[in-house]
Amino acid sequence: MASPPHRKRRATVHDVAIHSGVSRGTVSRYINGERYVSSAAREAIEAAIREVGYVPNTAARNLVMQRSQSVGFIVHEPGSLFIEDPNIGEIMLGANATLSAEDHQMAVLVVDSDRDTDRVARYLSGGFVEGAIIVSARSHDPISEVIDRLELPAAYVGRPPDAPAAASFVVIDNRSAAAAITTRLAATGRRRIGMIAAALDRDSGADRLAGFREALGDRFDETLVEATPLYSYSGGRDAATSLLQRAPDIDGLFAASDAVAAGAMEALRAAGRRIPEDVAIVGFDDSTWSRRTIPALSTVHQPARELGAEAARLVLLKLRGEAAPTQVQLDCSVVWRESA
Amino acid sequence: MASPPHRKRRATVHDVAIHSGVSRGTVSRYINGERYVSSAAREAIEAAIREVGYVPNTAARNLVMQRSQSVGFIVHEPGSLFIEDPNIGEIMLGANATLSAEDHQMAVLVVDSDRDTDRVARYLSGGFVEGAIIVSARSHDPISEVIDRLELPAAYVGRPPDAPAAASFVVIDNRSAAAAITTRLAATGRRRIGMIAAALDRDSGADRLAGFREALGDRFDETLVEATPLYSYSGGRDAATSLLQRAPDIDGLFAASDAVAAGAMEALRAAGRRIPEDVAIVGFDDSTWSRRTIPALSTVHQPARELGAEAARLVLLKLRGEAAPTQVQLDCSVVWRESA
């Protein structure tokens, strides 16, 4: 037998049964609110429960019921994510609300090292969760492999390059959103519109550029696009500085993210441009950045909460054995502030 | 027996035993890497595992071992928290790193509704976790009650008013940090220093005011303190507006948080004051706010990651049955930028 690391033994159904003079079966029935418990038994049980301080061991219940009523929410690299991206918190909340309504527990699993990766993979396969929601998955991830191999009901927010084919994905339409805000920007009468593209190796980055190009059509000018590897402030600042030297006459700018836009605004200011008088600028994400820049940034709002809710809904669907769409796409909206 | 919601049955130790022609005991021993497994048995077992696709059910193992190797990380109202407070993410990371090093799984449990409160309380008492870390606990919280009643090894980040006496707390010294930054502000030669106090009903808020007062000593002027209920941008803006009307000659300002400071800066600007030339301002938290205001805000940095790491360390200590300090206090540092 095991030797528990010296902690107070907790009362069990067995104890309650002894103390109340009924059988474990009856106690169990009482606990699960079934009918067929006489009021005499009920009272005895209630007294016994108080007396011994019984609290049900859900883990044991799960073992026999073969379900844990909980789903994992896996988030990679939360260090940068939580700080830079307010969406992640909203996604969590959306997922939790949906799960909660169906009485499922959401357990957020942080992946911040290789150790974490392995441990979380074990956790997922260990019967603690019935399903998983994954945000910002990595390529060649043991976690995705586990999900795939175990056929664990899962939904990804975003679409990683090598995700399990059996999973579902909830995504936003980066391309049409980028096109929408570019069109809006052009409608303000700007003639020379540039873009600070970012993360072109990711779907999101590439799609935002594609949307920009699409919106401009014939007026698209390749020389007005400057790229930076990450969705970062400094990247935006540096790229904008280069762009400004190459094309000092730009009067409109689409940044691939709010952070990039904020960096670009610093460069614009340093170059003596007024915003939006000389150069109008728009971003993407509707992050806290967009509300704290001066002037406030016009940007694209992601339905973060809905993203999470939808992912949860998909997992729940699969859990019930119902058919779940393999991909669902949610619409973004343009929020217009003062920067353009 | 239960009827699992129609999912693929997973192979068990039993199946592996059958397929490999050895007993369950031997399979179990192999899995747990014990000695006393012949190489013949080993090979047969390995083959069988691959064949049937066995993956251990950790939940079942936990039941018999009486330990889950995981601790809950409970966060309330993450909606506002994740967005306003970058510290929370850092605290999570710090806790996770420490737990991970000891091979414990951290499960973040979000509390966002009454439903959540009850479910999480059940989860905590259900044997899924061996301990808990709580950030931003609420008063009269069923969760704290459960922790108290079950004597669940726990550590709080911050010290809620009615926390279980048996728990441990890791806190920062708001008072001396506030005193430190106020002293630094005074050292720049400011004569009339005001404060936008906030959340005076919380320890943190009251202590920051106390530190401010302490640092100023005789020069403390009660009429230069304006209070606002929450650590919010709008509260800071409105309070600063009032203060400015009452005392137009202030030349220094300590805001109880960065968000409050950012709001105050808006008010200052609206009143035509230059920062820091006319009025120098400092905040508290070193949140993203402080890096995005113009000019960048001088502020107090909380050792967020260490806060989380320390809380985890305390829980781990208790888990081992070792004595854990009832409270540990961590130092803050002043980070000086351009606003003062």
Add this chain to the structure above:
DNA sequence: TTGTAGGCGTTATCAA
């Protein structure tokens, strides 16, 4: 080195 069997705390079946 291996097999047997009992138990972890529940729920569920079935006869009483």
Add this chain to the structure above:
DNA sequence: TTGATAACGCCTACAA
């Protein structure tokens, strides 16, 4: 209505 009893998947003393 209730009480035995057999699972759930695993670990581990003890015997062989």
